[in-house]
Amino acid sequence: MVVRCFKAEEDRRPWHTLPLKHVIESQQFDKGSLDLIFRTAQEMEAVQRQTDAAHQLDGYIMSTLFYEPSTRTRLSFESAMARLGGTVLSTESAGQYSSAAKGETLEDTIRTVEGYSDCIVLRHFQAGSAKIAASVASVPVISAGDGPGQHPTQALLDVYTIKRELGRLDNLTVALVGDLANGRTARSLAYLLSMYAGVRLVFVAPHVVAMGDDIKAFLTARGVEWAEAEDLAEVAAEADVLYQTRIQKERFQDRPEDYERAQGKYIIDSATMQALPKSSVVMHPLPRVDEIRPEVDADPRAAYFRQAHNGLFIRMALLKLALVG
Amino acid sequence: MVVRCFKAEEDRRPWHTLPLKHVIESQQFDKGSLDLIFRTAQEMEAVQRQTDAAHQLDGYIMSTLFYEPSTRTRLSFESAMARLGGTVLSTESAGQYSSAAKGETLEDTIRTVEGYSDCIVLRHFQAGSAKIAASVASVPVISAGDGPGQHPTQALLDVYTIKRELGRLDNLTVALVGDLANGRTARSLAYLLSMYAGVRLVFVAPHVVAMGDDIKAFLTARGVEWAEAEDLAEVAAEADVLYQTRIQKERFQDRPEDYERAQGKYIIDSATMQALPKSSVVMHPLPRVDEIRPEVDADPRAAYFRQAHNGLFIRMALLKLALVG
């Protein structure tokens, strides 16, 4: 199955200058295309209501096809479309309601829905489904996460946030904390950061949810320095980015004790913040439960809500690039 | 927890001339602010499609965050926003789908969603949640009901309807009928009407769902005349407003017999209408089951569908006041 994530791939222009088509996985981006997306996202931050810029997607229709509910991600995409003047057709729970329940294939659904909209934002519970959708769609397909697979717009907004907060993507020590086995975000972030020079990754995870060997092997092959550590305060002391993730209770259904042990192990609280350098930031893909204590929220280094808001600008940028270039 | 329902509360201007911020509870309004809202609602009745007035909220985005489904209230808010040119991001069932299911606090959800929209309409199953939301939000929060707590826009549209139907809010006999224990609307209405001179309230309720002592004490303290009565026809004969409410079956789950007895006790039918004065009106917050017989619908004094439509104008007014002043 060949999926063209950029149009006209036979074109001689460098990859990252080609018009974006689908957004499917972190691997489709190189430094050049990231740079284009980030510059566009920064333009998007400046879009003012009732100006021409706020009407760039007038008359365009986006369908959000969510087979797995995710209110946060859906609203972020829908807001992005609305901020540029576009219209949204929304499906909160396609799995339950759509023709899927009658046995229709995803391919058939996409072939129908592409007749109603100019792009499709797809959230699915099965890894690989975004790629399947893109392989039949004549309109851009933007993945909003496909189960245990990829969540490329989250990865993009994470990297964008580091750049916005710290001003650079090179020469960084990034500590990834929490559920590194199941969390797509930590894995995707590791992938994207591997493109930048002087990046050092430190993994701080309970044993039951340690970072997978595949990512470690990948980093080693790419010459990226990485380490595993157990003492969160020690790691915090030398981190530029402390990226916390939620231990996903839903992954421990038969093992409540394991969950309890993993959940309470690495908590970011005021003690952690005291160890963290002044110029560093704390990030989290949200939602959080209590792996970052509320007392941290008022700290200017707590970047997680700004990070969530950056998702809006990244998605505005992707929609603009995919629909009008 | 301090919630500023009007902006710039240190301002020296009288309270009701200050710009509205949040809409949380009936108690935040005085006669002056009610007057402003009602005048604005009346302007809203005159908004014509495809005129400048119909574009006052162009480029503004409203999120409807409904943790408890309520199609009627949601559509009313969404229509209000649309009639003024605004855009809606909709969540029909946030409780089931959103990050709440993963353990996220309401505060965190609000801090995220405020990045996607210019105001948030919140429906929640827990009393006090609108206040919690408003305490962290940088954008206006408008409560669309918080469980057994308040439903301020319903209270506003009820009072507005009385004013539109009868031309005044002073010197009225208002009979509240049905479930006065659980119905938020009857309680809120009693509260708001207590601000007007010469208002007399008569409570007609089955014993199991009688009006609470707190409201009675409040009315007595405010010097508002009130009474309890058992004979609906007798009460109707001297009422300016006959405000019927539904006996909420969902509150009687273990006591079906109590429900049956309460449900059938006070029904408005043509006999009631014959007792009711010509210049009076029948109101109901809807939905009704059969506590008002369909035969009453064609009577010009049956104001309940007009009342529902007034909800649109009240919500247009609140959105305008909160977003553009």
Place this chain on the structure above:
Amino acid sequence: MVVRCFKAEEDRRPWHTLPLKHVIESQQFDKGSLDLIFRTAQEMEAVQRQTDAAHQLDGYIMSTLFYEPSTRTRLSFESAMARLGGTVLSTESAGQYSSAAKGETLEDTIRTVEGYSDCIVLRHFQAGSAKIAASVASVPVISAGDGPGQHPTQALLDVYTIKRELGRLDNLTVALVGDLANGRTARSLAYLLSMYAGVRLVFVAPHVVAMGDDIKAFLTARGVEWAEAEDLAEVAAEADVLYQTRIQKERFQDRPEDYERAQGKYIIDSATMQALPKSSVVMHPLPRVDEIRPEVDADPRAAYFRQAHNGLFIRMALLKLALVG
């Protein structure tokens, strides 16, 4: 119950030149009104983004009130409204969420929702409900299917597709295949085609889901030639239109064996396509399961996705005719 599907029915103008009001059932259309709808649909195919034509319904609001979920049909209507500049208020699952759960009648719901929108698209699980809704509504009601009853916009888009694909509606052999007992679409199509000269219908169905005697009697009375057949390839060889339908598993809940037998009996595959004349087309209301093999999709005579897209133009036409004439 009298439902006026066209405005001013006492008007002396021929029926099909009167402005459309409600869309309730196939029987409300004659050849003249079909012609008007099809001409308008063809205009709709030419509507370009950001032109005046794309703003014909600016400021109009459509509510989609779906008591039975149907993502495909809902998105098609919502896209149609958006393509003409209108706004959509959406309810994906009114049965579960709305006041219906509290015992409200459909009539009351309609009387409320008509205050929020300029037209109502209703999908309901009960036959006859569209008619009930239209009988109380002051705004146009467009049926998006009422249970085992009618699905008039599907019937219209089917006939429109035949006209677009073959250039005519007269002198056609149309083979209806699959579940002809439960499928509304086959029945409605038979009804509408009976208006045209020289149409011949052939029914190819497993015994358990054969075409109903009422339709056969109706066709005989109208002088329309019809036949039943068992050999799909033989039928295909003389068909202008091969209209396949899905065997609806949900109708065979207690009889899984009957389902299996019926399901596998008439499959369209490359062998069928070899028998089918070059100028013929294969249609399907979708979703399909595997009654048309994926290998058929690339054949230019496979019209079913074009058929789905035609639904957009038919619905744009109906909304335009009902709202602005």
